[in-house]
Amino acid sequence: MIEEATLSAHSGIADTELSAADTEQLGEAADLYHTIGRLLRLLRHSGDLGALSPGAASALASLARSGPMRLSDLAGVERVSAPTMSRVVTSLEKSGYLTRDADPEDGRAQLLSATPAAHDLVTGLTSARIQRFAAAMDRLEPEQRRTLLSSLGTLIEALDEDSPA
Secondary structure, three states: OOHHHHHHHHHHHOOOOOHHHHHHHHHHHHHHHHHHHHHHHHOOOOOOHHHHHHHHHHHHHHHHHOOOOOOHHHHHHHOOOOOOOOOOHHHHOOOOEEEEEOOOOOEEEEEEEEEEHHHHHOOOOOHHHHHHHHHHHOOOOHHHHHHHHHHHHHHHHEEEEEEEO
């Protein structure tokens, strides 16, 4: 368990005593944080996802689920800079996972669209990584899967609200 003095010194909490409940909650948060990190490492090493980086896979999934969007909008959804997203998009385009078309509302802008190959990859049809994850999730009861999905969604929303714009 995390000692209060260490916690105070490393977390920026000055001259505030933490209750046992606070310390326990922070310990649970640390345990869950490390568990999620381990889960992500296991998933990254469990297959292909087209040999995409986690950032590229996330951007592609966002584009496949949301439909065509401008690069700047995709960068906003993924919470990265436009130059970073531009590099990701160029790589995805070279891999055949997205196309660029003129925006009908503004001829100067481009809309990015996921290709059928991208949709197959994102939905798991051609991804060993997602298929392995689905097989592991089969070990959970349906209620456990729903609770996990709902809980993680709530955590993502909370973290997203606290993120700098």
